[in-house]
Amino acid sequence: MSRVEQRTKLDLDRIIFIGRTFEEYLDMFLLSAEELQGKKILDCPAGACSFTAAGNKAGFQVTACDIAYDHSPEDLKNKGLEDIRHAMEHMEKAKNNYCWDYFSNINKLKSHRLRALKDCTDDMKEAANRYVPVTLPELPFNNEEFDLILSAHFLFMYADRLDYQFHLETLQELLRVCREEVRIFPLVDLEGKRYEHLDEVISFLAGQGYQVEEVKVRYEFQRNANAMLKIIKGSQERGQ
Template sequence: MSREELSNKDLSLELEQIIFIGRTYEEYMLMFGLTPEDLRGRSILDCPGGACSFSSRSRRQGADSMASDIAYQFAINNLEYKGQQDIEHTIKQLEQVRERYRWDYFGSIDGLKQARTRALQDSTADMREFPDRYVYSELPVLPFADERFDLTLSAHFLFTYADRLDFNFHAQTILELLRVTRYELRIFPTVELSGIRYEKMDELKTLIEKQGCTVSEVKTGYEFQQGADTMLHIVKTSF
């Protein structure tokens, strides 16, 4: 096997370990308590952006938006296929535990599948048209200048995987997100996959406040996973 074949095989194995799934623009607006007026004229980072359609749609609202994710090292066709597989897998899993979720927003399993598919289609179409807006990164390191973005959004990564990501990773990642952010960082949700508030949240908030930021836990208008209806809102007081 040639070196190129080995490299392609390694990338395929790495891609299998990544979940490429995303939320719609409408979900983001609810999750982060945003209005169209909050977007216009602002530079915004979605990290990790995954297969979310926020970056694409917010640009149409006048935002200078960009997404960053470890998945963006892979070819778009491969990501699109992986995303379709991940949607099917997720739907099958949710059918077994649907009582842990609220269905008033999506209406049904089929409504959820349609939303996830729409986000995947919107994001991959935008990647093809604006590839420079989708930047590969591997947290807790980002390839952006200090205070590059007015607003940074981070959904369903930190806290969600607290069973796999330790406190140091959470702290380093948030400090890095703040480094590239000029004004505010919003993280959703504040609970682990179990639906329980992140157990080291108070310790983390103290650390962030020592960096000269104000930190608050804010209820939002979005709740799919039961108990996951709060975002962490961090504002740089030096702004």
């Protein structure tokens, strides 16, 4: 997939606008509030997640970016409500593909998704500067602008429509704007299978001088989606 020369607005109908809560992020990425103190953080792509909204309310420095943010908060809220209704209708048929320890039942899942959507779109209205429209694999940020970058439910999950080259280009761009560490969750595709090129990705990154670890986390909703990739920039990269 070649680099995009000019960012174009994606049709809202093609966007799935569903997100996770701040608490889910802490579990997906094995984070504590103490670890976030004093760090400049990027959520990419953030979708309808409430990590940025809740994080800033808690005193953290969090920026969100996503292709969806070209649209208004109200349009995104309406799209999100539609997407949540659609997802919950189909969840019953696919219940066996998920672990229900975290949410207990579909109603609790729905309440988490609705809360994330409301918190996200409310915050977009109050602090639009935190929500930056982007088209990966390019990012409009400076080199090493963020200490920590979190990327959930995008890379690796959509291996059927995002090719290996896109994954590499996106990872390199995330690492360009990162000073310390990138964390990616999960490491499986939509069928719950380990991303087929993950070992190649790890080998490539290690060859570039990064420290790369697969780390089990305390979150599993989609079956087998219980690990993240932790990419740490070495001192030689930070000095460049």
